[in-house]
Amino acid sequence: MDSLLERVSALQDFTPVLIALYDTEDRVRYANRAFREAFHLSEDSFPTWVDIIRMNHRDRVGLIINTKDFEAWLLSAQSRRGKQPFRGLELDMHDGRWIWMTETVETDGWMLCVGSDITALRQNQRSLRQDRDLAMRAAQTDELTGTSNRRFVFAKLACHAEAVDKEMETPFGICIIDIDLFKGINDRFGHRGGDAVLRDFVKLAHSTIRRPDYFGRIGGEEFMLVMPRTGLDECVSIVRRILEKVAETRPFADYPDFSYSCSAGVALYKAGEGANELYHRADRALYLAKQNGRARLESVVE
Structure with missing residues (x-):
């Protein structure tokens, strides 16, 4: 059993797929090498999702956040994050990649995030999907405060x-x-x-x-x-x-x-x-x- 777990652990660090596990406080409890490299996290850091996003936005690394009001964007994203048993979303990265990230939430609130590189999809498909996501976000968000409506x-x-x-x-x-x-x-x-x-x-x-x-x-x-x-x-x-x-x-x-x-x-x-x-x-x-x-x-x- 130990050798099997070691093999699984080794493969998780070898795979290009991004893998991370968050607890109910939205703090990273595990992240493989691909995830840490994508979001510029050191091996010994276990930040919250909010801390990751703030660092990425400040240093212009990891996730691209196109907004004139970062704090409003952050509140809006928090109000939707991990609120469904499963959802998928597309992430633009500063390294040029386009990541399809899925969130799977357990009944106790822990969440598994798995990301795959889908940069090869055609640009016109990407624009249509982003427009759809923006429309859905607007329909669920209070315009003044950025929280859910x-x-x-x-x-x-x-x-x-x-x-x-x-x-x-x-x-x-x-x-x-x-x-x-x-x-x-x-x-x-x-x-x-x-x-x-x-x-x-x-x-x-x-x-x-x-x-x-x-x-x-x-x-x-x-x-x-x-x-x-x-x-x-x-x-x-x-x-x-x-x-x-x-x-x-x-x-x-x-x-x-x-x-x-x-x-x-x-x-x-x-x-x-x-x-x-x-x-x-x-x-x-x-x-x-x-x-x-x-x-x-x-x-x-x-």
């Missing part, structure tokens, strides 16, 4: 509810989060300032949630977080970390004393209820949080 996150909510009812998945939780007194922020700083607070909150949320979680803006200053295969205590813990980060943030350099807060309502899915029923229970919990003083989290079991 209402349509995408509600579709994922419905999918998980259906999976639980078919006993394909364990129960899960959702949270509705609302930025407190947002009208006052707009009144004080104008809509541009309000937009900056929305983007600040999205950035903080994405830096806190796990990769298997779904997060999106569902309207105005209201957001929804779907937490697959997660019990109430862990749901509460994740959301509390978000609220703690919000309490510490200072989004305006010119107003270092300005801060804002969020209220949140958490609910667990109950077998047989519809996705809308779950949403309304979480929304009732949010109402309680607002009623009880804001800047807090409330949860409902029934």
